[in-house]
Amino acid sequence: xxxxxxxxxxxxxxxxxxxxxxxxxxxxxxxxxxxxxxxxxxxxxxxxxxxxxxxxxxxxxxxxxxxxxxxxxxxxxxxxxxxxxxxxxxxxxxxxxxxxxxxxxxxxxxxxxxxxxxxxxxxxxxxxxxxxxxxxxxxxxxxxxxxxxxxxxxxxxxxxxxxxxxxxxxxxxxxxxxxxxxxxxxxxxxxxxxxxxxxxxxxxxxxxxxxxxxxxxx
Amino acid sequence: xxxxxxxxxxxxxxxxxxxxxxxxxxxxxxxxxxxxxxxxxxxxxxxxxxxxxxxxxxxxxxxxxxxxxxxxxxxxxxxxxxxxxxxxxxxxxxxxxxxxxxxxxxxxxxxxxxxxxxxxxxxxxxxxxxxxxxxxxxxxxxxxxxxxxxxxxxxxxxxxxxxxxxxxxxxxxxxxxxxxxxxxxxxxxxxxxxxxxxxxxxxxxxxxxxxxxxxxxxxxxxxxxxxxxxxxxxxxxxxxxxxxxxxxxxxxxxxxxxxxxxxxxxxxxxxxxxxxxxxxxxxxxxxxxxxxxxxxxxxxxxxxxxxxxxxxxxxxxxxxxxxxxxxxxxxxxxxxxxxxxxxxxxxxxxxxxxxxxxxxxxxxxxxxxxxxxxxxxxxxxxxxxxxxxxxxxxxxxxxxxxxxxxxxxxxxxxxxxxxxxxxxxxxxxxxxxxxxxxxxxxxxxxxxxxxxxxxxxxxxxxxxxx
Numbered sequence: 001x002x003x004x005x006x007x008x009x010x011x012x013x014x015x016x017x018x019x020x021x022x023x024x025x026x027x028x029x030x031x032x033x034x035x036x037x038x039x040x041x042x043x044x045x046x047x048x049x050x051x052x053x054x055x056x057x058x059x060x061x062x063x064x065x066x067x068x069x070x071x072x073x074x075x076x077x078x079x080x081x082x083x084x085x086x087x088x089x090x091x092x093x094x095x096x097x098x099x100x101x102x103x104x105x106x107x108x109x110x111x112x113x114x115x116x117x118x119x120x121x122x123x124x125x126x127x128x129x130x131x132x133x134x135x136x137x138x139x140x141x142x143x144x145x146x147x148x149x150x151x152x153x154x155x156x157x158x159x160x161x162x163x164x165x166x167x168x169x170x171x172x173x174x175x176x177x178x179x180x181x182x183x184x185x186x187x188x189x190x191x192x193x194x195x196x197x198x199x200x201x202x203x204x205x206x207x208x209x210x211x212x213x214x215x216x217x218x
Numbered sequence: 219x220x221x222x223x224x225x226x227x228x229x230x231x232x233x234x235x236x237x238x239x240x241x242x243x244x245x246x247x248x249x250x251x252x253x254x255x256x257x258x259x260x261x262x263x264x265x266x267x268x269x270x271x272x273x274x275x276x277x278x279x280x281x282x283x284x285x286x287x288x289x290x291x292x293x294x295x296x297x298x299x300x301x302x303x304x305x306x307x308x309x310x311x312x313x314x315x316x317x318x319x320x321x322x323x324x325x326x327x328x329x330x331x332x333x334x335x336x337x338x339x340x341x342x343x344x345x346x347x348x349x350x351x352x353x354x355x356x357x358x359x360x361x362x363x364x365x366x367x368x369x370x371x372x373x374x375x376x377x378x379x380x381x382x383x384x385x386x387x388x389x390x391x392x393x394x395x396x397x398x399x400x401x402x403x404x405x406x407x408x409x410x411x412x413x414x415x416x417x418x419x420x421x422x423x424x425x426x427x428x429x430x431x432x433x434x435x436x437x438x439x440x441x442x443x444x445x446x447x448x449x450x451x452x453x454x455x456x457x458x459x460x461x462x463x464x465x466x467x468x469x470x471x472x473x474x475x476x477x478x479x480x481x482x483x484x485x486x487x488x489x490x491x492x493x494x495x496x497x498x499x500x501x502x503x504x505x506x507x508x509x510x511x512x513x514x515x516x517x518x519x520x521x522x523x524x525x526x527x528x529x530x531x532x533x534x535x536x537x538x539x540x541x542x543x544x545x546x547x548x549x550x551x552x553x554x555x556x557x558x559x560x561x562x563x564x565x566x567x568x569x570x571x572x573x574x575x576x577x578x579x580x581x582x583x584x585x586x587x588x589x590x591x592x593x594x595x596x597x598x599x600x601x602x603x604x605x606x607x608x609x610x611x612x613x614x615x616x617x618x619x620x621x622x623x624x625x626x627x628x629x630x631x632x633x634x635x636x637x638x639x640x641x642x643x644x645x646x647x648x649x650x651x652x653x654x655x656x657x658x659x660x661x662x663x664x665x666x667x668x669x670x671x672x673x674x675x676x677x678x679x680x681x682x683x684x
Contacts, residue, residue, distance in 0.1 A: 010478050010481075010482070012479075012482040012486075012506045012509065012510055013478065013481050013482055013485070015502070015506070016481075016482060016485040016486060016489070016506070017485075019489065019499065020485075020489065023493065054474065079473065079474040079477040079478060079481075080470075080474075081473070081477075099477075100477040100478060100480070100481040101477055101480040101481040101484045101485075102481065102485075103484070103485075103488060104485055104488050104489065105488075164493070164494060165492050165493055166491065166492040166493070167492070168492070211491075211492075
């Protein structure tokens with residue numbers, strides 16, 4: 001299980017991130033100022049650090065170099081949204097940069113992405129009766145290989161990584177197709193139908209009225 | 219052409235021309251006077267010769283029959299006794315030459331002029347100048363004519379020498395005048411050049427550039443004017459930069475203040491709509507949404523107040539401090555009582571000019587800030603003292619104080635010394651910025667003195683207009 005440190009002085013935002021990361025299956029620690037963050041970084045080993053820039057005591061840039069020295073990947077989570085701030089943050093060595101206000105799903109996707117880059121995610125996911133190899137993009141159901149298209153595989157990964165979560169069609173479209181959703185719900189519906197059929201997940205991927213779909217584990 | 223070269227060339231030309239004209243005049247005048255003198259001398263010599271000749275001829279015995287030869291002999295002897303190199307030509311009555319000691323010459327006076335006796339002239343022959351005199355010698359022995367030429371070439375040679383010397387002098391004068399003009403033009407155009415370099419430098423953004431000035435001529439006056447202009451511009455630019463910086467910081471801080479609660483609201487709302495949360499989590503999420511919404515509301519209200527104060531022209535009225543103090547007490551007593559903080563009012567009554575609503579808001583903010591700094595059982599004192607031309611208010615608390623390096627920044631909008639504590643107490647970081655605006659509108663001054671851990675005293679000085 002990956003361990004993530006959140007350094008954020010806004011209690012409400014820190015709790016928000018923590019709740020969602022725990023739901024997504026990560027282990028979380030929270031520090032409310034720079035000094036506390038530095039202490040936690042030195043005491044424990046983390047797979048990722050989510051860092052605010054404007055922090056009391058020690059600011060984000062200083063903490064960044066400290067975290068880098070401990071070889072902990074860092075993602076900035078900050079209200080500083082100007083291009084020059086992003087460039088400064090990334091140049092200083094941050095592995096990713098997300099600006100407030102952000103959507104939880106995007107934050108999770110970016111966290112996932114960084115962990116994968118640093119080979120800290122599990123390559124194999126075992127869920128229900130499915131075995132998923134995220135590297136070779138192969139899915140087996142009871143040992144039998146399923147023939148999924150590229151998009152169907154991405155769609156499956158999205159559901160598997162966000163279980164028990166109502167995913168809006170809009171969100172699904174933007175994550176799998178990586179372009180803005182223009183109201184074309186049929187594309188999503190069609191792919192979900194095909195995935196359900198191919199993977200035999202008719203019962204697990206349930207439609208949520210007027211919203212989209214939810215992946216149930218029961 | 220550059221001013222430097224204009225001035226340089228004009229000066230050198232002027233000096234040279236003046237020297238040339240002046241030198242020429244002097245040389246010519248001195249030449250003329252020596253020429254006159256030499257001419258007179260020639261005439262004198264001629265006269266002496268003539269008398270000598272006439273006397274010799276008169277002195278001859280009467281029976282002596284003169285021949286031309288005798289005349290020649292007499293002339294020769296006279297010439298010898300007079301010891302000069304004058305050339306002599308003797309003519310007989312028919313004006314035929316009977317003697318000529320000027321080997322190559324047959325006289326320099328033309329035939330026509332030989333009709334006039336006693337004339338003189340300056341003649342030039344073979345590159346040499348002569349004074350030529352022609353006169354008649356009448357005696358018993360008959361009439362003869364005598365022409366005496368005197369070489370005065372030395373005068374011309376002297377003059378040419380003088381010219382040559384003068385040319386050398388002129389050359390030296392030219393060199394000296396060129397050097398002097400150069401130095402003078404340099405010293406004249408140098409300040410202008412410096413000014414021009416400085417102006418160009420200034421134009422490229424070096425606003426601290428000034429030019430040193432000395433003397434009190436027009437150029438120095440120009441430099442003084444330039445420096446004053448530069449000073450003024452520099453101040454204006456600094457002011458603009460400062461304004462821009464404050465504006466930028468304000469915008470940045472404002473967007474931060476806006477984004478933070480928005481992130482929470484959007485995030486928790488998203489959780490509520492897409493996750494099957496437990497009862498407890500639903501409560502927690504909706505509480506966060508409510509709190510952050512409230513925070514946005516406070517921010518919006520304060521911002522409105524701030525922009526209201528910014529735009530509004532205040533109406534000042536004479537108000538009594540006692541009346542103001544009563545209103546302040548009324549507005550803060552509830553919030554202070556609920557925090558168990560003691561509030562003491564001790565004001566001298568006086569009249570001040572101001573807008574009572576804004577002043578109430580000012581003191582409410584200051585006292586509310588003091589409250590946030592105080593722990594339970596804190597004490598806040600509002601004092602007022604009148605002096606000759608000022609009325610001073612003191613808001614003193616015994617709270618946590620402000621670290622000395624933070625005092626300068628606390629009047630900037632959104633600046634919070636202790637963010638988490640300020641948030642807990644419901645601050646948005648705009649209170650003191652608002653106070654500053656109100657204080658500025660009243661031409662009053664703010665002083666803050668504080669000791670970390672011991673408390674803070676805020677002093678506001680109102681001018682009393684008479």
